[in-house]
Amino acid sequence: MSLLTDKKLLMGNEAIALGAIEAGVQVVTGYPGTPSTEALETIARYAKRCGIYTEWSSNEKVALETAVGAAYSGAKALVTMKQVGLNVASDPLMSLSYIGVKGALVLLVADDPGPHSSQTEQDTRVFGHFANIPVLDPATPQEAYELTKLAFELSHEFEIPVILRTTTRVSHSCGDVEVKAAEPAPVEAIEEGFVKDRRWTIFPKLTAERHPWLESVQEKLSEHFSELNFNSVLGSGKIGIIASGVSALYVKEAVKTVRDFEELFTLFRVGTVYPFPEKAVLSFLKGIDQLIVAEELDPYLEEQVLQLIGKFHLPVDVYGKKNGFFPVSGEYNVDIVIDSINGVLVTCEESLRLSHASPAVSRKKLPPLPIRAPTLCAGCMHRTVFYAFKQAAKQLKKEAQTDTIFSGDIGCYTLGNAYPLNMVDTCLCMGAGISLAGGLSRTNPKAKHVAFIGDSTFFHSGIPAVINAVYNGANITLAVLDNRTTAMTGHQPHPGVGVTVLGNASKAIEIADVVKSCGVESVRTINTVDPDSLESCVKAAKKAMNFNGPSVLVFKGKCVGIAKPDKYYKIKPETCTGCGFCIKELGCPALNLDGDKPVIQDNCSGCGLCAQICPSEAICIGGVKL
Amino acid sequence: MKYDILIAGVGGQGVVLASRLLALAAMKAGFHVSTAETIGMSQREGSVSSHIRIGDEISGSLIPIGQADLLLGLEPAETVRNLPFLKEGGKVLVNTHAIPPASRPPGSPEYDPAALLSFLCAHYPDIFCSDFTELADDVGTYRAANVAMLGAAAGARVLPFKEEILREVLDAEIPEKYRAVNDAAFERARKCIRFISDP
Numbered sequence: 001m002s003l004l005t006d007k008k009l010l011m012g013n014e015a016i017a018l019g020a021i022e023a024g025v026q027v028v029t030g031y032p033g034t035p036s037t038e039a040l041e042t043i044a045r046y047a048k049r050c051g052i053y054t055e056w057s058s059n060e061k062v063a064l065e066t067a068v069g070a071a072y073s074g075a076k077a078l079v080t081m082k083q084v085g086l087n088v089a090s091d092p093l094m095s096l097s098y099i100g101v102k103g104a105l106v107l108l109v110a111d112d113p114g115p116h117s118s119q120t121e122q123d124t125r126v127f128g129h130f131a132n133i134p135v136l137d138p139a140t141p142q143e144a145y146e147l148t149k150l151a152f153e154l155s156h157e158f159e160i161p162v163i164l165r166t167t168t169r170v171s172h173s174c175g176d177v178e179v180k181a182a183e184p185a186p187v188e189a190i191e192e193g194f195v196k197d198r199r200w201t202i203f204p205k206l207t208a209e210r211h212p213w214l215e216s217v218q219e220k221l222s223e224h225f226s227e228l229n230f231n232s233v234l235g236s237g238k239i240g241i242i243a244s245g246v247s248a249l250y251v252k253e254a255v256k257t258v259r260d261f262e263e264l265f266t267l268f269r270v271g272t273v274y275p276f277p278e279k280a281v282l283s284f285l286k287g288i289d290q291l292i293v294a295e296e297l298d299p300y301l302e303e304q305v306l307q308l309i310g311k312f313h314l315p316v317d318v319y320g321k322k323n324g325f326f327p328v329s330g331e332y333n334v335d336i337v338i339d340s341i342n343g344v345l346v347t348c349e350e351s352l353r354l355s356h357a358s359p360a361v362s363r364k365k366l367p368p369l370p371i372r373a374p375t376l377c378a379g380c381m382h383r384t385v386f387y388a389f390k391q392a393a394k395q396l397k398k399e400a401q402t403d404t405i406f407s408g409d410i411g412c413y414t415l416g417n418a419y420p421l422n423m424v425d426t427c428l429c430m431g432a433g434i435s436l437a438g439g440l441s442r443t444n445p446k447a448k449h450v451a452f453i454g455d456s457t458f459f460h461s462g463i464p465a466v467i468n469a470v471y472n473g474a475n476i477t478l479a480v481l482d483n484r485t486t487a488m489t490g491h492q493p494h495p496g497v498g499v500t501v502l503g504n505a506s507k508a509i510e511i512a513d514v515v516k517s518c519g520v521e522s523v524r525t526i527n528t529v530d531p532d533s534l535e536s537c538v539k540a541a542k543k544a545m546n547f548n549g550p551s552v553l554v555f556k557g558k559c560v561g562i563a564k565p566d567k568y569y570k571i572k573p574e575t576c577t578g579c580g581f582c583i584k585e586l587g588c589p590a591l592n593l594d595g596d597k598p599v600i601q602d603n604c605s606g607c608g609l610c611a612q613i614c615p616s617e618a619i620c621i622g623g624v625k626l
Numbered sequence: 627m628k629y630d631i632l633i634a635g636v637g638g639q640g641v642v643l644a645s646r647l648l649a650l651a652a653m654k655a656g657f658h659v660s661t662a663e664t665i666g667m668s669q670r671e672g673s674v675s676s677h678i679r680i681g682d683e684i685s686g687s688l689i690p691i692g693q694a695d696l697l698l699g700l701e702p703a704e705t706v707r708n709l710p711f712l713k714e715g716g717k718v719l720v721n722t723h724a725i726p727p728a729s730r731p732p733g734s735p736e737y738d739p740a741a742l743l744s745f746l747c748a749h750y751p752d753i754f755c756s757d758f759t760e761l762a763d764d765v766g767t768y769r770a771a772n773v774a775m776l777g778a779a780a781g782a783r784v785l786p787f788k789e790e791i792l793r794e795v796l797d798a799e800i801p802e803k804y805r806a807v808n809d810a811a812f813e814r815a816r817k818c819i820r821f822i823s824d825p
Contacts, residue, residue: 009650009659034665116664140660140684173687174646174661176653249686334690359692360714361749367742368735369703372636372727374672415670419731587729589671602768603638 006182012170015141015177016108017042019148021050021184023104025078027070028054029063031460032489033082034117035171036110040080041492044501050186056492056501059430059460060085064092064107071101071161072200074193076152080108083122084429088461090131095202096161097132098210102193104155106148107133107163110171113296113331117168119410119429121329123297124165125244128274132214134221135163135274136230137244141175147230147271158217165273167296168331169246218275226279230271233284237264239348240288240316241341242281242301244270247294247332254337257354264352276304285314292344293320296332319344376415378590379565379605381528381557382481386416386423387586387609388537389450389479392545395538396448404448404545405440409433409462411454412488413481420587424452431461438465438474448545449476456486456494458511463518469550470519477544478520478552480511483559491562515552522551529557531608531621565605570622571598582610582619627657628681629786630689633775634708635700636725637664637674640772644698645676647776648785650795652680655787662687671728673704680786696784698775700758701725702742709749717784718750719819721771723759754782754819758811765814766807773800777812781819789816 010018016039020028028047030040040054047054053070057063060081067077081089086109093107109127112118128135136151138144144166151162198206225231234252243251248269255261268284270277285291285308293302302320309316319325325347326332326340338354345352376383393404408414408424409432417424426436433451441449453462458480469476486492493499498508512525526540527533537555544551578597582588590604600610600622611619631648635641642663652659657680664674677689694712699705699720712718724739746753758778762770773796780789793812800808 007653009646009653139686142684169662169687172663172665174649174659174663175684175687176659246686249684250688253685253690333688334686338690357690357692357713359710359712360716361709361712363691363710366706366709367745369707369742370727370737371731371734372671372673372703373731374637374670375728377670412670419729583729589728591728592726 005178005180007176007178008182009174010141010145010177011038011172011174012138012141012144012166013038013172014042015145016148016164016166018179018184019145020078020106020152021046021052021187022180023149023152024076024187025152026052026075026187026190027067027077028052028080029057029066029077030080031057031060031063031085032486032492033085033110034489035112035166035168036080036082036085036108037489037492039108040501043078046184047502050184051189052187053190054501056494058495060089061092064089067105068092068096068101071103071105072194074103075190076104076156078106078108082118083109083111083124084118084120085109086124086127088430093133093161094131098207098214099199099202100159101155101161102159104152105161106151106155107161109163109165111165111167111297113167121297123300124163125273125300126298128163128165129300132218133161133163134272135165137165137271137273138170139246139248139269140170141173142177143230143271144170145177145179150230154221158221160217167245222275222278225272225275225277228272228277231277231280232269233266234269235262235266237262237266238289239264240266240268240284240291241294242268242270242291242305243294244273244301245296247296247337250332250334250337251294253334254341254354257338258352270301273300276308278308281305281308282312285309285316288316290344290348291316291318292325292341293318294326294332294337294340319347373418374415375418375587375589376412377560377605378588378603379560379607380412381483381555381607382413382416383421383586383588384528384534384607384609385479385481385537385555386421388534389541390421390423391538392541393448395542396545402446402448404450405437405444407433407437407440407449407451409451409453409457411457413452413454416452418587420584430457431465434462434465434476434478435468437476438469438472441475445475450479450545451476452479452481454487455480455482455484455496455511456492459495459509463514466515466518466520466550466552474550475548476550477547478515478550479541480552480554482511482554482556484556485559485562487559487561491559512552512554520550520552522547522549523554525554525556527557528555531606532612534609534612560605565625567606568604568622568625569600569606569608569611569619571600572618572620573597575616575618577616577618579615581615582613585613586610627786628683629696630694631678631680631696631698632689632694632708632711633676633678633698633700634704635674636704637671639700640769641674641676641700644772644776645678647792647795647799648678650799651785651787651792652678654791654795657681657786658684660685660687673707675704675708696779698779700771700775702739702746703737706742706745709746717752717782718746719754719775719778719782719784720746721758721775722755723757723771754778754822756815756818758815761814761818762811765810770808770811773808774811774815777815778819780812781816782823
């Protein structure tokens with residue numbers, strides 16, 4: 001460690017934040033999304049001290065456009081989002097590539113191989129290729145810090161937006177990072193630098209003019225990338241391996257299991273994945289007959305090298321996803337890489353094999369283990385609302401033989417799909433539930449259609465769907481689950497909360513007012529906080545479902561992740577018959593069987609839902625929570 | 627030097643904090659460190675684990691199968707679930723306090739904590755078992771079970787750095803209003819396990 005640097009334990013996202021501040025970022029926007037969220041949150045902590053404008057925007061498209069405005073004025077801007085957020089932001093991004101930027105514009109886009117917390121396994125490296133936007137792909141928090149700074153330099157120099165692409169194991173990995181200063185220094189003040197110029201107004205003629213420029217930048221960057229030491233060669237063996245991101249580290253560890261890596265393999269690590277550093281890869285490929293490609297998600301590097309090999313008629317055999325040597329999906333790890341490389345070694349008739357460590361107890365020998373799926377927290381208001389709609393739907397089925405189809409959305413409340421609630425019949429992407437319900441109502445007109453959406457998701461992309469439902473007269477009920485926070489990603493504020501990411505007060509936008517102004521005639525707001533709210537929720541749900549035309553119920557409550565509970569419930573053992581109805585119906589993590597009777601545990605946060613459904617009235621308030 | 631620690635538990639038990647404390651201590655002791663945590667959807671009462679890789683070299687943050695030197699299990703079923711990561715001769719500390727899953731979807735095996743604990747003891751005869759949740763509850767809050775287990779690991783002398791370093795980290799990282807209770811949980815567990823390991 002040199003005397004000029006400081007060493008800190010940083011999560012990849014925190015390292016990116018510090019790198020951005022060091023690069024002089026002045027405007028930061030984003031929308032929360034696992035695993036990207038902490039980058040913006042970290043910058044927000046330093047925002048006042050360092051003079052950085054920071055906002056959670058209402059969605060990723062808005063975030064990008066806001067950052068674009070800043071970058072047009074000569075400012076350095078950062079936009080953060082997860083991979084599916086890039087889909088939302090793709091419209092401005094695709095046009096922006098032709099126009100370019102003046103200051104600097106970097107997009108942090110976090111991919112999620114697995115996926116752990118996402119609806120897709122898309123690969124942002126490929127998106128960058130499609131959009132003609134350079135992509136950097138770090139493997140560790142340290143590299144994420146360095147590459148963030150490089151991204152700003154490139155963006156400024158080449159006047160083009162740059163994507164810093166991470167994966168879960170980079171963004172959500174903590175490591176020791178050498179930073180220039182433990183506490184970031186203030187950035188340069190924003191200058192009022194917007195200069196009117198026809199270059200900022202996209203037009204078919206301008207696009208036609210700019211397209212050749214855009215293509216030439218790709219070539220220049222490919223040349224430039226070939227010179228950078230973020231693309232490095234290790235070893236001098238006859239079997240080549242090309243890898244990017246964290247996969248490169250898995251390769252290093254996998255091949256260490258036999259003998260010195262250098263003897264058999266040569267690893268080319270690609271840090272600047274798009275535009276592909278052709279020259280550097282070409283010189284690496286000289287003298288290599290066999291090439292292994294180790295990469296998570298899409299066969300991006302594989303296609304690039306295949307193209308290069310074809311273009312230059314190189315005598316290299318390639319082993320990757322396309323010929324079945326590596327898994328085409330899912331997250332990689334050292335063991336997967338070992339198995340895949342061994343497959344190649346067999347085919348190449350090498351006698352050497354990489355070996356796995358042998359555990360004392362293998363997975364096969366484990367006894368049966370209970371399934372422990374994620375579930376709504378104890379006392380979550382969503383459980384009350386889901387249960388109320390379940391009851392309302394049951395009554396409608398009984399009274400009028402009417403079925404109900406429930407469309408979900410993205411957020412904690414996607415967990416409403418879990419057993420025993422089973423209250424999510426469709427879920428597609430942010431904001432899709434409302435319009436999807438509209439579509440279902442056209443083809444299943446006899447059924448009732450209910451869409452659930454969270455407060456943050458409503459502001460993100462729910463509003464156009466509400467307008468469409470009113471405009472085209474869709475017969476649907478929208479239930480807004482308003483727990484006053486963006487809960488799933490760690491409790492970020494949103495336009496309905498009345499506070500910004502910097503803690504400043506702002507106008508709180510009422511969801512009920514929004515839907516009324518969109519023309520919805522049947523709108524009701526229901527408080528779920530009362531411990532006897534179930535009955536009123538059921539009644540309201542049924543009434544809204546029976547309304548002809550679009551109806552909206554806004555359920556207001558608290559997120560138990562941030563609101564401290566004030567009471568807890570208990571089960572009176574003398575009254576409890578041990579029927580287990582509470583456990584079977586609700587799946588609440590505070591309820592458990594102790595012997596043959598249910599008990600309420602410490603994590604009860606006092607919603608009172610179980611007390612309202614207990615057939616023997618055996619559940620009552622147990623006391624005050626301190 | 628290479629030392630891999632895996633912490634397993636249920637969302638809400640403080641696995642991420644425990645992992646951060648160990649990582650900070652390892653870094654203070656002069657090692658490289660790399661961790662992988664479960665953040666996001668699975669945090670909601672689901673199975674969670676943290677991988678902490680300590681050593682002279684930087685590696686990917688996921689521990690390969692059969693390479694963990696130490697498994698800190700905050701919950702019996704989650705300990706067993708992660709057992710394949712532990713190497714032969716690796717050390718296990720387990721919190722015997724069971725957390726049954728919130729719901730039992732059709733087809734989910736019955737949860738029998740006693741059977742799982744016997745399984746653990748049969749395969750790792752020198753395992754340390756204790757109800758660290760109860761121990762933490764006794765000194766103030768069941769929530770400090772994670773820090774109690776760090777104390778136990780220090781007591782069992784299975785950490786690759788001096789326990790003083792971990793204490794310094796604890797002092798620096800735990801907010802003042804929770805410090806006393808966490809210190810007490812750490813100390814009681816440390817003494818209790820030290821007594822068992824070298825009476």
